[in-house]
Amino acid sequence: xxxxxxxxxxxxxxxxxxxxxxxxxxxxxxxxxxxxxxxxxxxxxxxxxxxxxxxxxxxxxxxxxxxxxxxxxxxxxxxxxxxxxxxxxxxxxxx
Numbered sequence: 001x002x003x004x005x006x007x008x009x010x011x012x013x014x015x016x017x018x019x020x021x022x023x024x025x026x027x028x029x030x031x032x033x034x035x036x037x038x039x040x041x042x043x044x045x046x047x048x049x050x051x052x053x054x055x056x057x058x059x060x061x062x063x064x065x066x067x068x069x070x071x072x073x074x075x076x077x078x079x080x081x082x083x084x085x086x087x088x089x090x091x092x093x094x095x
Contacts, residue, residue: 006038010052014095017086024079028059036060051089058085 004012013031016022022030035056041049063069063076089095 006034007043009034014086025064028062032056032060051092055085055089058082
């Protein structure tokens, strides 16, 4: 088995989430880290770039803690926000 490229890892993480094989907080951490640290953005198509950037904007500000949302509702995203964006990414990229 070969090691996944960062781009392949982003797709793999989305597939894991779709099949409930990864918990949402871990998905958000892994997706954000892979996108922001490991990925060479030039490897993405224009559509991938747009969709993954939209998703990472949400995953990087996801919080499972109600206290965070009470403190500043506009600063953090909830589980349903992440899942809705994942559905959109899946539809647009035909995953």
